[in-house]
Amino acid sequence: MTGSLGDASEAGPNASPVETVRGDYVISTDRSRIDIAAVHAFLSQSYWSPGIPEDTVRRGIAGAICFGIYHGRAQVGFARVITDQATYAYLADVYVLEEHRGRGLAKWLMEVIMSHAALQGLRRFALSTRDAHALYRQFGFELVASPERQMEIMRRNIYLESPAGGSSGAERP
Numbered sequence: 001m002t003g004s005l006g007d008a009s010e011a012g013p014n015a016s017p018v019e020t021v022r023g024d025y026v027i028s029t030d031r032s033r034i035d036i037a038a039v040h041a042f043l044s045q046s047y048w049s050p051g052i053p054e055d056t057v058r059r060g061i062a063g064a065i066c067f068g069i070y071h072g073r074a075q076v077g078f079a080r081v082i083t084d085q086a087t088y089a090y091l092a093d094v095y096v097l098e099e100h101r102g103r104g105l106a107k108w109l110m111e112v113i114m115s116h117a118a119l120q121g122l123r124r125f126a127l128s129t130r131d132a133h134a135l136y137r138q139f140g141f142e143l144v145a146s147p148e149r150q151m152e153i154m155r156r157n158i159y160l161e162s163p164a165g166g167s168s169g170a171e172r173p
């Protein structure tokens with residue numbers, strides 16, 4: 001039916017998983033392959049989302065285009081893109097496990113993300129980073145040109161807050 005949402009939903013985040021191989025490593029967008037416990041183990045210790053609950057990670061994966069890096073069956077890296085697949089995308093939760101760093105995996109991951117069919121022609125592709133600007137610059141990202149036009153609600157310590165008043169080590173990504 002012309003004008004229905006049928007086509008858009010058929011092209012949803014996991015419609016046709018992309019898989020690409022380089023040496024012993026695979027990057028896949030197949031969400032069923034993701035080791036959620038492993039992703040949670042990293043993200044709950046990360047500087048940007050310390051203490052994130054596993055169920056929040058699970059829901060975040062369900063609502064995003066996810067890119068896993070696998071070495072054999074092991075989840076060694078991850079990123080996800082929150083997007084309407086038409087105008088806007090936000091890149092989040094990018095990591096490579098320490099023992100696999102320095103081999104170009106993050107740059108390969110960025111190549112796969114930037115060439116993904118659902119992420120073409122966007123008006124804005126955003127991300128936040130503490131110190132990896134030089135990685136993302138290689139893929140066209142620049143500092144926000146007009147920060148005075150940007151607004152946000154930032155609950156930086158949301159996962160660390162407890163009724164007892166937990167202390168916070170959270171930093172902005």
Ligand SMILES: CC(C)(COP(=O)(O)OP(=O)(O)OC[C@H]1O[C@@H](n2cnc3c(N)ncnc32)[C@H](O)[C@@H]1OP(=O)(O)O)[C@@H](O)C(=O)NCCC(=O)NCCS
Binds near residue numbers: 094130133
């Ligand atoms: C950042 C991270 C994903 C890089 O992974 P990696 O597989 O080792 O990266 P690569 O080998 O593909 O190389 C990364 C490139 O970005 C550059 N770079 C810029 N800032 C960097 C940073 N903070 N950390 C690592 N590399 C960085 C490197 O110099 C390299 O470029 P070059 O080859 O032109 O010199 C990894 O260090 C990591 O997981 N860090 C902890 C989590 C994190 O900070 N994630 C990013 C959140 S925004």
